[in-house]
Amino acid sequence: MNKRLLLPLMISASFSTQALGDSVVVYDESSLQDAFQQASYNPDIDEIIFKRNSHISLSTPAIYSGEQSITLIGKGSTIDGSSAGGFVLDSDLTAITEDGTLIFNTAGEIKIKNLKVVNSATRGIVVNVPVDASGDDVSVNLDRVSVTHSALYGLHIDDNADAFDDGTTGSGLGVELKLTRCTFEFNGTGAIDFDGVRVDERGLGDIYAFISNTAIDNNGGDGIELDEAGDGNVEVYMNRVSLNDNGFYNEEDLDDGFDIDEADAGNIEAILSNLVVNNNKDEGLDFDEAGDGNIEAKFKRIRAFNNNDEAIKLDEEDAGNIEAKLKKVDVEESGDDGIQFTELGEGKIETLLKSVRAINNKKYGIKIEQWVVEDEAEHAEEAGSMTLKRVELAGNGKGDEIKTNNIEQN
Ligand SMILES: [Ca+2]
Ligand SMILES: [Ca+2]
Ligand SMILES: [Ca+2]
Ligand SMILES: [Ca+2]
Numbered sequence: 001m002n003k004r005l006l007l008p009l010m011i012s013a014s015f016s017t018q019a020l021g022d023s024v025v026v027y028d029e030s031s032l033q034d035a036f037q038q039a040s041y042n043p044d045i046d047e048i049i050f051k052r053n054s055h056i057s058l059s060t061p062a063i064y065s066g067e068q069s070i071t072l073i074g075k076g077s078t079i080d081g082s083s084a085g086g087f088v089l090d091s092d093l094t095a096i097t098e099d100g101t102l103i104f105n106t107a108g109e110i111k112i113k114n115l116k117v118v119n120s121a122t123r124g125i126v127v128n129v130p131v132d133a134s135g136d137d138v139s140v141n142l143d144r145v146s147v148t149h150s151a152l153y154g155l156h157i158d159d160n161a162d163a164f165d166d167g168t169t170g171s172g173l174g175v176e177l178k179l180t181r182c183t184f185e186f187n188g189t190g191a192i193d194f195d196g197v198r199v200d201e202r203g204l205g206d207i208y209a210f211i212s213n214t215a216i217d218n219n220g221g222d223g224i225e226l227d228e229a230g231d232g233n234v235e236v237y238m239n240r241v242s243l244n245d246n247g248f249y250n251e252e253d254l255d256d257g258f259d260i261d262e263a264d265a266g267n268i269e270a271i272l273s274n275l276v277v278n279n280n281k282d283e284g285l286d287f288d289e290a291g292d293g294n295i296e297a298k299f300k301r302i303r304a305f306n307n308n309d310e311a312i313k314l315d316e317e318d319a320g321n322i323e324a325k326l327k328k329v330d331v332e333e334s335g336d337d338g339i340q341f342t343e344l345g346e347g348k349i350e351t352l353l354k355s356v357r358a359i360n361n362k363k364y365g366i367k368i369e370q371w372v373v374e375d376e377a378e379h380a381e382e383a384g385s386m387t388l389k390r391v392e393l394a395g396n397g398k399g400d401e402i403k404t405n406n407i408e409q410n
Contacts, residue, residue: 021046021068027054032079036062043068050077050115058084058101061122065105074115074145081120087152087191094164095152095191100126107133107173111141120150123194124187129159129171137174137205146183151190153198154219160200168229168264170202179211188220192250195221195259199228206232206266212239220249222259223280229263233293236260240274247281254281254308260288267293267320277304277311284311284334294320294347301328308335311361318345322384325352334361337403338396343370349384349407357392365393369405383408 022045024035032048039045046068050056054077061084064070085099100123104110107129117124124147129138140157147154157177161169177199188194196219201207207228216223223246228234247255257280262268268289277284284307289295295316304311311331316322322343331338338358343349349370358365370384386402387410393400 023047023049025049025051027051027056029056029058032056032058032062033060036064039070040065047071047073049073050075052076054078056080057082061085061099061101061103063103063105067106067108069109069111070104070106071111071113072115073113076114078116078118080118081122081124081150083121085122087122089191093192095194097122097152100124100156101150102126103128105130107135107138107171109139109141112143112145114144116146116148117150118148120152122151123153123156124150125155126153127157129157129173129175131161131169131171133171133173135173137176137208139176139178141178142180142182144181147187148183148185149189150187152188152194154184154187154196155198157199159205160202165200168202170200170205170230172204174205174232175199175201175207177207177209177211179214182214184214184216184223185218188249192253193221193255194249195219195223195225195255196246197224199226201228201232203230204232207234207236209236211237211241214240215242217242217244217246219246220255222246222255223257225259225261227261228266231265233266233269234260234262235269236271238272238275243275243277243280243284245279256280256283256286257307258284259286262289262293264291265293266291267296269296271298272302273300275302277302278306280307283307283309283313286310286313288315289320290317292319295322295324297322297324297326299324299326299329302330304331304334306333310334310336310338310340312339314341316343316347319347320345321347322349322351324349326356327354330357331361331365332357332359336362337364337367339366340364341368342374343384344374345372346381348382349386351385352387352389353391354389356390358396359392360395362397364398364403365396365400366391367403368407369403370407371405379406381406385410
């Protein structure tokens with residue numbers, strides 16, 4: 001080829017790359033699969049743009065494995081994953097698969113806007129964090145994304161190197177998850193223990209989750225589970241989120257609206273406001289902290305009605321405290337206690353309950369217990385404290401006094 005003709009083309013291509021990155025437009029399965037493949041090999045491609053309101057059915061998972069940040073601009077498009085992969089059940093009915101409708105094998109930033117992922121045969125959107133990844137935390141940012149009717153997880157962010165998500169090996173990175181104006185409904189209805197949203201974080205690193213104006217309802221497993229082990233915290237901020245009718249799929253081991261499991265060094269810090277948490281088949285909010293570290297909870301304007309176990313349950317173990325401020329929280333018709341805080345090992349409870357109602361719960365309306373070892377005969381450490389302002393208990397099965405252990409009222 002004539003070199004004098006080629007040179008200006010190369011320069012213009014490299015200018016556009018440096019300024020903006022390159023976009024690829026997609027509208028059907030082959031253009032979408034091509035775009036994911038091209039972006040996996042060409043680090044200049046950082047944007048995949050859907051033609052408005054495209055409807056794309058995938059026959060295999062679309063897999064991105066580049067290192068660069070990638071943005072999907074859905075423009076109202078729908079991806080149907082009903083034929084994209086499959087799973088098998090092992091002898092104890094655990095589903096085994098590496099599939100998902102959209103799979104991102106990367107530690108690069110992932111942004112998805114205005115896209116629906118429906119009917120996935122396995123998982124809807126999957127992010128696999130490479131175990132040797134380094135640099136900034138993994139960032140997953142979804143805005144106006146809807147993931148519905150997945151057989152397994154709706155969204156799965158997996159920083160656990162074990163294929164069955166056992167063990168404690170993961171990357172040195174944490175996970176930042178941002179969900180705004182999203183919907184996760186009717187996922188986890190093809191096998192036991194699959195959630196609407198699931199984050200598995202192992203090794204070093206925190207889970208940081210910011211979720212607003214989002215519906216997480218009618219999922220077979222937990223609505224959302226944040227599962228963190230190794231050094232690191234779970235920090236979660238939620239505002240205007242519904243967590244209703246989750247946890248029904250496995251009748252032998254029902255699931256929660258929102259489950260946090262934090263293990264080893266690190267805290268749970270949860271700032272939640274304007275939540276509706278109704279009709280979940282196990283707990284409504286079920287937060288478990290173990291190892292060194294505290295639970296710090298600020299809950300404001302939460303309604304949790306008709307959950308089968310506790311509406312709100314905080315369990316802290318080993319060294320560390322529970323600090324909980326609840327304001328305008330209403331728990332009714334729970335199948336166990338309405339609100340239950342349990343602190344074990346070294347540490348204490350400090351709580352402020354202001355404008356809190358606990359009505360018609362099957363056991364205690366509110367139970368707050370501080371122990372070194374559960375059910376010890378004598379108090380072995382300084383009492384914790386509770387401050388009550390406008391707290392109303394009525395119709396609770398075990399009476400309408402707050403049940404406590406080693407807690408003094410201020
Ligand atoms: Ca990690
Ligand atoms: Ca931890
Ligand atoms: Ca602890
Ligand atoms: Ca403790």
